[in-house]
Each structure stands twice: as C-alpha cells, then as structure tokens.
Amino acid sequence: xxxxxxxxxxxxxxxxxxxxxxxxxxxxxxxxxxxxxxxxxxxxxxxxxxxxxxxxxxxxxxxxxxxxxxxxxxxxxxxxxxxxxxxxxxxxxxxxxxxxxxxxxxxxxxxxxxxxxxxxxxxxxxxxxxxxxxxxxxxxxxxxxxxxxxx
Numbered sequence: 001x002x003x004x005x006x007x008x009x010x011x012x013x014x015x016x017x018x019x020x021x022x023x024x025x026x027x028x029x030x031x032x033x034x035x036x037x038x039x040x041x042x043x044x045x046x047x048x049x050x051x052x053x054x055x056x057x058x059x060x061x062x063x064x065x066x067x068x069x070x071x072x073x074x075x076x077x078x079x080x081x082x083x084x085x086x087x088x089x090x091x092x093x094x095x096x097x098x099x100x101x102x103x104x105x106x107x108x109x110x111x112x113x114x115x116x117x118x119x120x121x122x123x124x125x126x127x128x129x130x131x132x133x134x135x136x137x138x139x140x141x142x143x144x145x146x147x148x149x150x151x
Contacts, residue, residue: 051102051109058098062091 063080066073080087 047109051105054102054105058102059095060091060098062088 066076068076
C-alpha cells in the first residue's frame with residue numbers, strides 16, 4: 001500500500017477552489033473562527049472537582065504500556081533501558097513539583113474556605129444580635145402602643 005501524497009496537486013486544488021468561490025484573504029480572520037473557550041473555574045463545586053482531579057493525577061508515570069509485535073516491544077524495552085538515566089530523573093522532578101503544587105492548592109483552598117466560614121459565622125452572629133435588638137424594640141413599641149390605646 002503506497003501513500004504517495006502530491007502536495008503541489010493538493011495546493012493547486014485548494015487555490016482553484018478559492019478562486020472559484022471568490023474568496024479573499026481579508027474576508028476571514030482567526031477572530032471569526034468559532035471555538036470553545038476554556039471553562040473558567042468560578043464556583044466552589046468546580047474548584048472542588050478541579051482539586052480532586054489534580055490530587056488524583058499529580059504523579060506522571062515515566063513509561064506507558066508497551067504495545068506491538070514482540071520484536072517492537074523488545075526494541076522499545078532496549079530503548080527504555082538506554083534512556084532511563086535521562087527520563088526518570090526528569091519525571092521525578094516533575095512529580096515533585098506537581099505534588100508540592102497540589103499541596104499548596106489544597107492548603108489555599110482549605111484556608112479560603114475556613115476564612116469564608118469564619119466570615120459567615122461572624123455575619124450570622126451580627127445578624128442574630130440585630131434581630132434580638134429589633135425584637136426587643138418591637139416589643140417595647142407594642143407595649144407603648146397598647147398603653148396609648150388604653151388611654
């Protein structure tokens with residue numbers, strides 16, 4: 001099976017199609033091409049999912065499973081042994097970096113959440129004090145109103 005690709009022929013066909021359709025290079029820009037924008041991590045649920053993914057996948061394996069014929073697997077194993085001294089230290093450094101990064105992100109997430117909980121608890125306490133004060137004021141006003149109604 002031959003895979004002869006004639007680039008000149010393909011380019012000529014593309015240029016012919018462009019001429020037939022009357023397209024010019026000022027008609028389309030990269031801004032006009034639709035694409036999916038990356039999802040930003042905004043909510044706490046998305047943040048939690050992202051942290052779970054990072055925690056589960058922070059370690060990179062230096063080698064993937066070998067597939068193919070027995071001869072190709074043997075050749076790949078020989079190549080692995082030859083480059084082991086170079087690949088494994090780099091992977092270990094990357095794993096160390098990933099682990100430290102995930103640790104810091106987890107700590108920041110926990111700190112951020114504990115700060116939010118503390119702020120919410122303080123806000124709730126303040127609201128409870130205000131509610132209590134308003135209930136006492138309401139009771140005092142009702143008693144004044146009752147006294148005025150009796151007079």
